[in-house]
Amino acid sequence: MTTYRIAPSILSADFARLGEEVRNVVAAGADIIHFDVMDNHYVPNLTIGPLVCQAIRPHVQVPIDVHLMVKPVDRIIPDFAKAGANIITFHPEASDHIDRTLQLIRDNGCKAGLVFNPHTPMHYLDHVMDKIDMILIMSVNPGFGGQSFIPQALKKIAIARRMIDESGRDILLEVDGGIKADNIAEAAAAGADTFVAGSAIFGKPDYKAVIDEMRAQLAK
Ligand code: DX5
Ligand code: ZN
DSSP, rough: OOOOOOBBGGGGGGGGGHHHHHHHHHTTTSOEEHHHHHHHSSSSSSSSOOOHHHHEEEEOOSOEEEEESSSSGGGHHHHHTTTOSEEEOOOOOOSOHHHHHHHHHTEEEEEEEEETTTTTOOOGTTTGGGSSSSSEEESSTTTTSSSOOOTTTTHHHHHHHHHHHHHSSOOOOEESSSOOOHHHHHHHTTTTOOESSSHHHTTTSSSHHHHHHHHHHHHO
């Protein structure tokens, strides 16, 4: 049986009360905290960095999954590892040396992964599967919370699922963007096991009710 993980994106949390927000969402059943890092260069928005990761780290025991939407990638990786990140993913287009960046993440004691935008070909995984712990399929174009799910992502999830199964390795398959209780089951059916949700969770007053509803949809 597949273990499903819910990974709330704190991009839609109240940044003025971030410690309380991450504690509340974990108490509500979050398995992972998804941490979106945007640099106003690789993506047209600017968010949070290692200092904020370090600040929330003592508030939660669950893994922190750092999604780097930055270019260049490498120089910020050791800082996130020191700040308590557990998983670090990056966009292959943002690294000149993908194998090196994956190795750098692992050498810093974190799990490593690649992120695929709606247009990004999956062949970036060729020859590096042995260094991959997570594949993240974007179901929106990166940069903002609250966008609509792009259905084409389901095909890419299915491709990634096949590649993971063929590899025989233990690799998380995460989907990110526009995930809600009413489409989470479709993403799971395509092969995803880890679900990022920002606005769907933090946009509602009762985080537990949303996460419970997502789990109920996954159990059907
Ligand atoms: C978008 C980010 C997402 C975003 C998801 O670039 O990577 O993690 O926060 O937000 P929702 O769930 O609102 O689409
Ligand atoms: Zn993200």
